[in-house]
Amino acid sequence: MLPSVRRAARSAARGRAGEPRTVAGMTDETPQVRNDEGEQRWVAELDGQVAGYAEYTRDGGTVTFTHTVVDEAFEGRGVGSALARTALDDVRDQGGSKVVAQCSFIAGWIDKHPDYQDLLA
Template identity: 60%
Template sequence: MGDVQVTRNDEQTRYEARVDGELAGFAEYQLTDILVVFTHTEVEGAHEGQGVGSALARYALDDVREQGTRRVLAICPFIKGWIDRHPDYAPLLYAGTQG
């Protein structure tokens, strides 16, 4: 497997992971004035178990942190679980989602 390259695709409101130029997965989001709402994450079957989902989550959450203007509402079970396993990202969560 090649390196996972993640980018933000504002036009389709999702973060995309590519391996060797091929779309390997994505994390969809919606924006409000104060939130980035992660709604769905999907990894292509051929790339499951290869760190694509983790690369997506880390890049997306680092991007939210870097922008510093919104909090995260993790409706997507994958993103929520990833944050639970990486508590250093918990401060990004919207107060209503912690606990």
């Protein structure tokens, strides 16, 4: 997919700040992901329940992902990938921000998706 098309697809999937949004290209059982800035975590909901979250800290233009959790009941349903993709897309859309992947899940996800490696600090 061309970068401009990918950006347009991400923008179309994005709601206003803090509102849940569906990750493009996933099924009807796609987790709804929102940024809970007060708790400094991205939260994924599926079937009306919290299915997982990715915690972060922010220091100026650097977002450090510290821990990701997916509830066992929702494993294998794309929750972790939805969290990673949505959070990293948001960092990219902020422009100029960089990522430190202290969390092994986020680090591994970035390794498997080379088009996100440019975000690494």
